[in-house]
Amino acid sequence: MSVASLKSGLDTLDVGAVYSSGTIGHDSPTTAAAPNIPQFSFDFDKLRHDMDVLQEKFDAFIADGRKRILEDRIVFEKEITDAKEQEQQISNQIEYYREKEAELAQESAREQQELQETESSISEFTRKKQDLIVLRDAVVAQIRETQLVVDKKLAARSQDRAKFLAQSSLNAPELAFWEKNLGLRIEGFDDDQLKIVFTLISESAWNREYYVVMDLSDPDYQIIRCDPQLDKNVVEGTVTRLNESRDFGRFLKDIRNAFKASGL
Structure with a gap:
């Protein structure tokens, strides 16, 4: 039952009490018909005042509750909005890091391939270097052999030149004769x-x-x-x-x- 209904009932009760107390219409049939109804004194003004105070407190309580609910709702909605924004940011970060992870995986695969190619090139260059070393040693050995042959030929040539000069000096008189005659x-x-x-x-x-x-x-x-x-x-x-x-x-x-x- 609401406070307003309670107040209406009290107002009705107040009027009946007045009639039953005999203050209005002493010749009423009601008074004559109910002589044994007990008489009582009730402070309806105080009750009405208390009910008004209660109504004000109740209204203030309801208003304060509505205000708190509204504030809580506003705070809750703000928290929901912030949570959604954080969720979106986290989703964006997750997507960003997934893309970065994919890029790093591609970069790692590319670096691994380059590393394999580099190792293959190093192996090829090492093999060619060994081949060149062998070829160099063979060329150096051939040069040494050729130098020995050249040295022998130069020595023989020097000996022949010396013999030729010696023979030329011996043939000088005869050569002069031939040149003249x-x-x-x-x-x-x-x-x-x-x-x-x-x-x-x-x-x-x-x-x-x-x-x-x-x-x-x-x-x-x-x-x-x-x-x-x-x-x-x-x-x-x-x-x-x-x-x-x-x-x-x-x-x-x-x-x-x-x-x-x-x-x-």
Whole structure:
């Protein structure tokens, strides 16, 4: 029952009490019909005042409760909003870290592949290095062998040069005779080469020059040029006899006779 209904009942009770107390209508049939109803005194003003105070407190309690509920609802809704925002932020962070995890996984796979390629390249370069070391050692050994051969040839060449100079000094008087009477002239043609020139061979042209160019760079002599051109077998025969005997004077005679016999 509400406070307002209670107040209405009290107001009704108050009126009945007035009638029953006989203060209004002393000749009423009601008074005569109910002579034994007990009479009582009741402070309805105080009760009404207390009810008004109670109503005010109750209304204040209800208003305060509504206010607290509204404030709690506002706080709750704010907490829900904050929680949703935090949830969204956490979801965004989770998505971000998932993307980062995927990127790191790709980067790790790429680095692993690069590492494998680098290791493969290092292995290939190591193998090539070993091959080059072996090749270098073989080339160095070959160079040493070649150097030994060259040193031997240089030593032999020095000996031949010394023999040639010694023979030249012995043949100097005869060579001077040949140059004067037989038209023989020996010239330096190039490094380690001699040009041997003959004249007084052709009766129709005593001043015509016949010559051969000899290579002295090897232990064995070689004729590298001949003018006019002599028969190859004749030239090879004279050079072979020279290399076997080392008789340079006989060689000069053989070459002069070969030019003269050629009829050129």
